[in-house]
Amino acid sequence: MTELQQKPEQKPHHSGRYYKPVKREGKTIEPGQKIRYIIHDHFRKKSKRVIPMEIITPDDSYDAKRYSELLDKCCKSVVEQFE
Numbered sequence: 001m002t003e004l005q006q007k008p009e010q011k012p013h014h015s016g017r018y019y020k021p022v023k024r025e026g027k028t029i030e031p032g033q034k035i036r037y038i039i040h041d042h043f044r045k046k047s048k049r050v051i052p053m054e055i056i057t058p059d060d061s062y063d064a065k066r067y068s069e070l071l072d073k074c075c076k077s078v079v080e081q082f083e
Contacts, residue, residue, distance in 0.1 A: 027055075036052070036054075038053065040061065041063055042066035043066075
């Protein structure tokens with residue numbers, strides 16, 4: 001989850017990946033609003049790298065490999081404090 005800092009049209013990078021599909025579905029997001037998404041395909045360069053939670057369907061999948069990598073990184077950062 002992240003927070004939108006400015007209008008999506010003004011932000012040229014990753015927030016556009018989130019905003020465009022939401023806009024196509026007739027929904028809006030405003031600056032300061034928290035946005036939630038799942039990682040669909042982390043290594044994909046274009047569309048559907050992430051899927052906004054507002055428009056996810058039961059047929060959509062998540063990138064289990066990427067979530068495993070993130071969990072591993074998180075666990076290592078906690079455990080290394082005790083080594």
